[in-house]
Amino acid sequence: MRNFKDLFVWQKSIELVVLTYKITKEFPQEEKYGLAVQMRRAAISIPSNIAEGHMRRTIKDFKQFLTIARGSCAELETQTIIASNLTYITHEVYQLSVSKIEEVSKMLASLSAKL
Numbered sequence: 645m646r647n648f649k650d651l652f653v654w655q656k657s658i659e660l661v662v663l664t665y666k667i668t669k670e671f672p673q674e675e676k677y678g679l680a681v682q683m684r685r686a687a688i689s690i691p692s693n694i695a696e697g698h699m700r701r702t703i704k705d706f707k708q709f710l711t712i713a714r715g716s717c718a719e720l721e722t723q724t725i726i727a728s729n730l731t732y733i734t735h736e737v738y739q740l741s742v743s744k745i746e747e748v749s750k751m752l753a754s755l756s757a758k759l
Contacts, residue, residue: 648694648695648698648699649695651694651698651755652751653694653748653751653752653755654691654694654695654698656744656747656748656751657687657690657691657694657713657748658691659744660687660690660720660744660745660748661684661687661688661690661691663740663741663744664683664684664686664687664720664741665684665687667683667727667733667737667741668680668683668684670732670733671727671732672732675732679723679726679727679730679732682723683720683723683724683727686716686719686720686723687716687720689712689713689716689719690713690716690717690720690748691713693709693710693712693713693716694709694710694713694752696709697709697710697712697713703759706759707756707759710752710755710756710759711756713752714749714752714753714756717745717746717748717749717752718749720745721742721745721746721749724738724741724742724745725738725742
C-alpha cells in the first residue's frame with residue numbers, strides 16, 4: 645500500500661471525524677471550548693496518527709502510531725459517554741457514535757496484528 649489514503653481504516657476514521665463535528669456542532673454554547681473541542685481533537689487524532697505512522701515506513705513505528713490512534717478512540721468514546729450523561733446527545737446518536745468508534749478501534753487492532 646503506497647498511500648495512507650488507500651487504507652480503509654483511515655477512510656472510516658475520516659468519516660468518524662465528520663460525524664464528531666456534526667454531533668458537537670449541536671452542543672450548548674458553553675461547551676464551545678470545552679468538551680466539543682476535546683472530542684474533535686480526539687477524533688482528528690485518529691486518522692492523523694494513521695497517516696503519520698504510515699509515512700514513517702517502518703512497521704515498528706507504524707504499529708506505535710496505530711496504538712496511539714486506538715488510544716484516541718478510547719478517549720473519544722469516554723468523551724461521548726460524558727456527552728451522553730450530560731444529555732448533550734440523544735441515546736441514538738450515542739449508539740451511532742460508539743459503534744463507529746468501536747469499528748475503527750477494531751480495524752486498528754486488526755491492522756496492527758497483520759503487520
